[in-house]
Amino acid sequence: MRKNKVEVMVQWYYRPEDAIGGRKGFHGERELFLSDHKDWVAPDSINDKCQVHTLKQYQSLHVVSDVDYFCRFSYNVKKAEYRPARVPVYCVCEMPYNPDRFMVECEACTDWIHPECLRMTKAEVEVMTHFVCPDCTKRHQSEGKRGTP
Numbered sequence: 605m606r607k608n609k610v611e612v613m614v615q616w617y618y619r620p621e622d623a624i625g626g627r628k629g630f631h632g633e634r635e636l637f638l639s640d641h642k643d644w645v646a647p648d649s650i651n652d653k654c655q656v657h658t659l660k661q662y663q664s665l666h667v668v669s670d671v672d673y674f675c676r677f678s679y680n681v682k683k684a685e686y687r688p689a690r691v692p693v694y695c696v697c698e699m700p701y702n703p704d705r706f707m708v709e710c711e712a713c714t715d716w717i718h719p720e721c722l723r724m725t726k727a728e729v730e731v732m733t734h735f736v737c738p739d740c741t742k743r744h745q746s747e748g749k750r751g752t753p
């Protein structure tokens with residue numbers, strides 16, 4: 605008699621480029637989507653392991669190694685739907701956070717800004733002791749000297 609084959613149930617993570625909609629500018633290089641696509645596979649077809657972090661955990665990693673990834677969206681393969689449908693957006697470009705891109709915090713409104721969206725470089729903002737975004741600068745100027753917050 606044939607022995608029962610051992611198989612394990614796997615749930616696939618998708619790379620942005622493998623999902624409908626594809627890779628977007630705000631997707632991190634090491635971003636994965638947790639899909640609802642499950643398969644039975646032979647254990648020997650699993651050849652390596654990786655660490656999938658939450659975005660928060662990923663941000664707090666001191667060193668990102670080859671096995672580190674992060675996941676903030678789940679992906680319904682049949683419906684091509686992402687959860688959550690909306691995530692917070694930042695900067696004048698109003699894009700979700702991409703951990704691969706440097707951002708600087710505005711002292712006034714605490715929004716996070718990509719220097720290049722203001723035609724600045726990371727080096728330029730890093731030497732600034734105070735950073736205030738263009739919106740807040742404008743608001744401050746229009747309020748004048750007697751202006752109250």
Ligand SMILES: [Zn+2]
Binds near residue numbers: 694695697698699717
């Ligand atoms: Zn931006």
Ligand SMILES: [Zn+2]
Binds near residue numbers: 711713739
């Ligand atoms: Zn601001």
